[in-house]
Amino acid sequence: MSEALLSSGRTLGVIGAGVMGSALLKGMLNHGLLTRQQAWATAKTEASCVEVAQSLGITTVREYEELVADAEILLIAVKPAQAQKVADRLKQAGMRKDALLISVLAGVTTARFEEFLGAENAVVRAMPNTPCLVGHGITVYCGGRWATEKHLEVAQKIFLSVGKALEVEEHYFNAITALSGSGPAYMYLVMESLADAGVRVGLPRDLAMELVAQTMLGSAKMVQQTGRHPAALRDDVTTPAGCTIGGLLMLEDGKIRSVLARAVEEATRIVEQLGKGKS
Ligand SMILES: NC(=O)c1ccc[n+]([C@@H]2O[C@H](COP(=O)([O-])OP(=O)(O)OC[C@H]3O[C@@H](n4cnc5c(N)ncnc54)[C@H](OP(=O)(O)O)[C@@H]3O)[C@@H](O)[C@H]2O)c1
Incomplete structure (x- = not known):
């Protein structure tokens, strides 16, 4: 078991136990960073509160004011537009001066969140991604x-x-x-397209999808574990006049590099607007 996160008698509260908030809670509980009694969470609707309470076995409440006073860590995982509202509510609930606030809100800077809080609490900003749900996030x-x-x-x-x-x-x-926050969506699109391609050349869909998913996983591990540049690894599977170089040429004809770069550029532009509250 890992070293505990919290001081005795203190709690961790998740404000916004949706996809990301619940994934983080699950990871912490599974790794023994805290006990079920030390964790609590809140969501906007009763239905979400009930669902999280049942799936994670922790206390969930819509009105969390009474729980805030004991919180040593407050993990904020609501949508970015709710940041001010949540900060106001935590202040009114008597959040402790030494409580650490961890925000995963896209586009909301630490300075902005500190301004919302109007207090000298420690703030950590983070950007996870959805593979956190299966323990392989970044x-x-x-x-x-x-x-x-x-x-x-x-x-x-x-x-x-x-x-x-x-x-x-x-x-x-x-x-x-x-890049990595939106990244899983790009990877899913590539996987879906390649699986379709497999079907196009005669494979059953299930088989095509399994081949694609494991190929993506294995290729990522090759890059991480060998430390070699993807171009060098690609050279290893490209034989002269072979089928792979033929396939790669078609991808280059389709401008795959610039399409991916433009996608990330556009997503960056939008997240900048999000941070300015323009969406
Ligand atoms: N999903 C991702 O890939 C990802 C990646 C990185 C960062 N993030 C960030 O994580 C945050 C949450 O995203 P998500 O995908 O987890 O969204 P989500 O599944 O919609 O979760 C949001 C949660 O906040 C609750 N909520 C809404 N208003 C609230 C309020 N005023 N007070 C307390 N709880 C409230 C919602 O309750 P109900 O369920 O009752 O509506 C829901 O449980 C966002 O700021 C996003 O930028 C997400």
């Missing part, structure tokens, strides 16, 4: 004005429970949101 995080090394270590422990975790400078966040 999360980046950074500290705000009042966050210490200890706060960053706490955040790192939380995000390591659902995959990899990297501390980065905050100015990279919009680009990272567009």
Whole structure:
């Protein structure tokens, strides 16, 4: 079991136990970072509260004011537009001065969140992605004005429970949101397209999908474990006048590199607007 996250008698509250909030809770519970009694969560609707309480076995409430006073860590996972509302509610509920706030809200900077709070609480901003649901996410995080090394270590422990975790400078966040935050959606589109391609050349769909998913997983592991450049790995599977070079040429004809670059560029532009509250 990993070292516990919380001091005795203190709790961790998740404000917004949706997809991301629940995935993080599940990771922390599974890794023994906290007990079920130390965790609580809230959602907007009663239905979501009931669902999370049943699936994770923790306390969930819509009116969480009474629980805030004991919270040592507050994990904020509502939609970005709710940030101000949540900050106001936490303040009114008497949030402790030493409570650490961890926000996964896309586009909301630490400075903006600190401004919403109007207090000197430590804030850590993070950007996870949905593979956190299966323990293979990648999360980046950074500290705000009042966050210490200890706060960053706490955040790192939380995000390591659902995959990899990297501390980065905050100015990279919009680009990272567009690359690895949105990234799973790009990968799913590529997988779906390749599975269709398999069907086109005569494979049953289930078989095509299994081949594609494992090929994507294996290729990613090759890059991570060998440390070699993808171009070098690609050369290894490209024999002169063979079928792979023929397929690659078609991908280049279709401008796959610039299409992917433009997709990330556009997603970055949109996340910048999100951060300014323009969406
Ligand atoms: N999903 C991703 O891939 C991803 C990746 C990185 C970061 N994020 C960030 O994570 C955050 C949540 O995204 P998500 O995909 O997990 O969304 P989600 O599934 O819709 O979850 C949002 C949760 O917040 C609850 N909620 C809404 N308003 C609330 C309020 N005023 N007070 C308390 N709870 C409230 C919702 O309750 P109900 O269920 O009752 O509506 C829901 O449980 C977003 O800020 C997003 O930018 C998401």
